[in-house]
């Protein structure tokens with residue numbers, strides 16, 4: 001059964017934090033909710049968890065109504081697990097005790113799990129790589145280990161819905177990458193439905209089956225990571241997710257004539273969204289630009305160079321700063337060098 005938000009809104013006083021959200025999540029789906037600070041991601045998650053009541057609309061978790069205009073089930077009777085940015089561990093409980101707690105006290109813990117409590121704890125500790133640390137107290141754990149305990153505690157009672165709010169943002173870069181893999185692993189092995197809030201587009205693209213992009217309390221676009229990345233439907237999504245360059249120019253049907261390009265240069269834009277067309281824009285991701293010293297294309301001048309080891313990142317000004325583009329290349333060009341830009345749109349995913 002699906003988890004659904006139907007016409008859900010949330011006001012804080014006169015401020016509308018969520019504006020008529022409609023979202024359906026399938027069982028076992030991993031959905032990332034992505035957007036800039038203040039767009040309403042956490043509010044959406046808190047409504048699913050039951051920490052807040054919607055101002056209007058209806059919420060169902062796996063087919064069961066948990067909030068509507070008549071009722072509002074509190075978090076402890078929703079069949080959910082939660083992981084937050086702050087690990088929120090209990091200082092007086094060992095790692096094993098953290099896992100024992102939900103097994104004993106969650107209303108929905110399956111009888112089979114309750115019956116083999118010790119085995120289930122061993123199994124989940126192994127899943128998150130903490131088999132040796134069951135007796136440790138939180139103050140004897142590193143940040144990454146604490147986050148694993150928080151994750152283990154959230155899944156040990158087999159919730160039907162796992163809610164995560166920026167769970168990796170307090171970890172350093174390397175640990176974050178490791179934990180991403182662990183979360184993917186857990187998702188693959190448990191098939192739990194996951195709603196994962198983040199403002200980190202790489203995290204969302206890497207892990208989710210579907211990404212919901214939010215802006216100002218609304219869903220701006222929802223789709224598979226490949227679709228969001230390669231076919232943004234609005235200027236906001238193009239910039240926020242793909243770090244796309246929005247080249248100005250003119251449209252004629254599906255052909256795009258980039259501004260300032262050499263005569264005869266047109267691009268095929270049949271997959272470009274209507275909103276971008278109506279604004280005379282064409283989204284080009286940094287890796288789709290090719291910089292050449294001389295071939296005909298869009299003439300530009302190198303304005304900034306950042307050496308990155310594997311490649312070099314460039315900012316190129318087109319027509320005396322009419323617009324500028326960001327792109328990457330293997331070759332070295334020098335500051336102020338006159339170059340030509342071409343695009344390689346590659347195969348559609």
Ligand SMILES: Nc1ncnc2c1ncn2[C@@H]1O[C@H](COP(=O)(O)OP(=O)(O)OP(=O)(O)O)[C@@H](O)[C@H]1O
Pocket residue numbers: 012015017035036037038039040041042043044199
């Ligand atoms: N209890 C509250 N009272 C008043 N306004 C609130 C309350 N909770 C959230 N808001 C406002 O609602 C908006 C959405 O907040 P929310 O926490 O959902 O954003 P977010 O996308 O999760 O942001 P961030 O990434 O910074 O955590 C913000 O403008 C916030 O100030």
